[in-house]
Amino acid sequence: MALETRGLGKSFGHFAAVADVDFHVEPGELRAVIGPNGAGKTTFFNLISGVLEASAGTISFEGRDVTRTSGPHRVHLGIAKAFQTANLYPERSVLQNCRLAALAHVQGPFAFEVIRASQRLGAVDELAASALESVDLQAAADVRAGELSHGDKKRLDIAIALATRPKVLLLDEPIAGMSKDEARKTEGLVKQLASKMTVLIIEHDMDLIMGISDSITVLHQGRVLASGTPAEVRANAEVQQAYLGGHSAAEIPT
Amino acid sequence: MRGTFRFLLLTALGLIVFPFIIHPIGGYAGLATQVVIVSIASVGFNLLLGEAGMLSYGQAMFYGGGGYVTAILLLRAMPEHPNLWLAVLGGTVATAFIAGVIGTLVVRVYGIYFALLTLAFAQMIFFIVEQAKQWTNGDDGLQSIPDAPLWFGPQSVDLQATLPPFDLGPFGNLSEIHLWYPFAAVVLLLVLWFVRTLNASQFGEVLAAIRENEERSAFVGFIPARYRFAAFVVAGALTGLAGSLRAIYDGVVAVEGLGIDRSGSFVIYTVVGGVQTLLGPVVGTAVIMYLENVLSAHTGSWRLIEGVIFVLAIVFMPGGIVGTLRSAGARKGRATLRKSLDPRPGAP
Numbered sequence: 001m002a003l004e005t006r007g008l009g010k011s012f013g014h015f016a017a018v019a020d021v022d023f024h025v026e027p028g029e030l031r032a033v034i035g036p037n038g039a040g041k042t043t044f045f046n047l048i049s050g051v052l053e054a055s056a057g058t059i060s061f062e063g064r065d066v067t068r069t070s071g072p073h074r075v076h077l078g079i080a081k082a083f084q085t086a087n088l089y090p091e092r093s094v095l096q097n098c099r100l101a102a103l104a105h106v107q108g109p110f111a112f113e114v115i116r117a118s119q120r121l122g123a124v125d126e127l128a129a130s131a132l133e134s135v136d137l138q139a140a141a142d143v144r145a146g147e148l149s150h151g152d153k154k155r156l157d158i159a160i161a162l163a164t165r166p167k168v169l170l171l172d173e174p175i176a177g178m179s180k181d182e183a184r185k186t187e188g189l190v191k192q193l194a195s196k197m198t199v200l201i202i203e204h205d206m207d208l209i210m211g212i213s214d215s216i217t218v219l220h221q222g223r224v225l226a227s228g229t230p231a232e233v234r235a236n237a238e239v240q241q242a243y244l245g246g247h248s249a250a251e252i253p254t
Numbered sequence: 255m256r257g258t259f260r261f262l263l264l265t266a267l268g269l270i271v272f273p274f275i276i277h278p279i280g281g282y283a284g285l286a287t288q289v290v291i292v293s294i295a296s297v298g299f300n301l302l303l304g305e306a307g308m309l310s311y312g313q314a315m316f317y318g319g320g321g322y323v324t325a326i327l328l329l330r331a332m333p334e335h336p337n338l339w340l341a342v343l344g345g346t347v348a349t350a351f352i353a354g355v356i357g358t359l360v361v362r363v364y365g366i367y368f369a370l371l372t373l374a375f376a377q378m379i380f381f382i383v384e385q386a387k388q389w390t391n392g393d394d395g396l397q398s399i400p401d402a403p404l405w406f407g408p409q410s411v412d413l414q415a416t417l418p419p420f421d422l423g424p425f426g427n428l429s430e431i432h433l434w435y436p437f438a439a440v441v442l443l444l445v446l447w448f449v450r451t452l453n454a455s456q457f458g459e460v461l462a463a464i465r466e467n468e469e470r471s472a473f474v475g476f477i478p479a480r481y482r483f484a485a486f487v488v489a490g491a492l493t494g495l496a497g498s499l500r501a502i503y504d505g506v507v508a509v510e511g512l513g514i515d516r517s518g519s520f521v522i523y524t525v526v527g528g529v530q531t532l533l534g535p536v537v538g539t540a541v542i543m544y545l546e547n548v549l550s551a552h553t554g555s556w557r558l559i560e561g562v563i564f565v566l567a568i569v570f571m572p573g574g575i576v577g578t579l580r581s582a583g584a585r586k587g588r589a590t591l592r593k594s595l596d597p598r599p600g601a602p
Binding site for chain 2: 049051070071072073075076080081083087088089090091092100101103104105107108109110111112113114115116117118160161163164
């Protein structure tokens with residue numbers, strides 16, 4: 001089991017954004033998390049990555065309880081995330097963005113290394129270069145990250161996550177706001193990544209989700225409504241009612 | 255490496271001519287020594303403001319704190335055999351310790367909250383020192399701190415000794431220079447070398463990354479609070495070092511050294527000289543201390559003038575004197591100053 005949650009919950013005051021979520025992913029799986037707006041998808045991702053602390057339940061990663069493990073430490077265990085809005089160092093070059101992530105992987109969560117510079121670390125360069133290559137941004141290595149197009153920013157965000165050598169990669173709406181071409185390119189990228197690691201993906205684009213996912217978890221009002229293969233989820237009456245507004249399965253794109 | 259050598263060489267040359275060029279324009283050699291010592295604190299302050307993006311408004315607690323610890327060590331622990339090394343080391347280590355205790359509490363808040371919290375701690379330390387009269391002599395401060403010589407093995411050097419007389423015409427006389435000046439200049443050079451190395455190191459790289467985007471830095475796997483803490487302690491120790499040297503140089507310490515004016519002075523020196531530049535804090539310290547010295551002899555409204563200079567620098571020269579000489583210096587300076595007041599963790 002790569003990742004598992006039991007009874008996972010997060011409340012903000014009296015509002016339960018995520019409640020009682022039992023969830024597990026096998027290594028190598030490509031799992032989509034879908035649900036209407038406000039279903040708690042991003043909150044769920046934030047609980048897994050450690051952006052937010054759980055108010056109930058447990059999270060375990062490779063059999064190890066990480067519920068109280070800090071975000072940076074989870075990254076070192078192998079849980080990385082790309083943000084919903086690309087989260088970069090806009091003043092730095094594309095390569096430097098990846099080098100920082102690679103440095104974190106090579107150096108650890110804290111090193112009082114006040115003498116040596118990172119330029120001497122070949123492993124950092126290799127990791128950064130291979131992450132850039134994965135998302136096909138080598139040509140833009142020297143461009144300032146802030147100057148990239150929307151789609152390239154989102155792909156750089158993924159490259160940053162990849163440079164930390166994740167075992168589980170969380171992608172929060174990776175193609176949101178992308179042009180058709182960019183979206184197609186990113187879809188290919190996600191498929192490729194899924195062959196190398198466990199991928200959890202939040203996405204509103206049903207074409208994409210139904211096409212690439214091994215399995216789907218549907219969240220509704222913070223709870224798991226259904227879970228299964230794309231076909232099972234598509235056929236689920238409750239899902240149609242809650243998420244798809246009562247349209248028949250035939251209308252859902254395949 | 256060659257860049258570092260050139261930087262140190264040029265800075266050394268600047269420090270050699272500095273006491274002579276301020277002579278004909280109304281300065282004096284002692285002022286040069288004071289500038290060099292206080293600069294060490296400014297350089298430490300800029301490690302916080304320029305690199306870590308942390309606007310400390312309480313650096314005086316380390317400046318005055320280092321001074322008091324050094325003074326008490328010399329007066330009580332080694333009145334018979336004063337040793338400058340030990341006294342300065344004691345002051346520096348003690349301030350690093352104080353910075354460590356306070357740092358654990360303050361590094362989790364940001365921007366204006368961080369500034370206010372450091373100010374509050376500085377005021378608390380001011381109050382404690384003022385009240386602990388048996389040790390600190392309260393408002394009167396500590397006088398007649400023994401003149402601590404510099405020991406090199408069995409040899410001791412009296413820093414009050416002067417250079418041999420040599421007339422330099424309008425630039426004064428070599429004999430006006432006490433050995434304090436070259437000693438303090440060497441310490442400043444070493445500090446600059448250290449901070450320059452630190453900024454270019456992996457630590458410095460991550461510290462700057464955290465300033466630029468803390469959330470991203472945490473989610474590539476760095477622990478921001480630890481980096482901010484380390485920067486706070488190093489800056490505190492450097493400021494304490496400056497305060498320790500100044501206490502021995504002056505022979506007295508006063509509570510003003512712990513006060514809010516003193517804390518504010520490091521902000522003004524650094525912003526006027528240039529945040530995010532290594533030499534900016536030194537240049538800013540020199541310019542403001544020089545102007546204060548010259549102008550306060552002629553006018554009672556020096557504080558007003560200083561305030562105007564500070565405001566003008568922020569508005570028209572956010573890169574400071576040194577930053578403005580560089581491309582993008584103004585933009586970087588403005589971004590750093592703006593972010594240093596933002597109460598949210600560094601976000602781009």
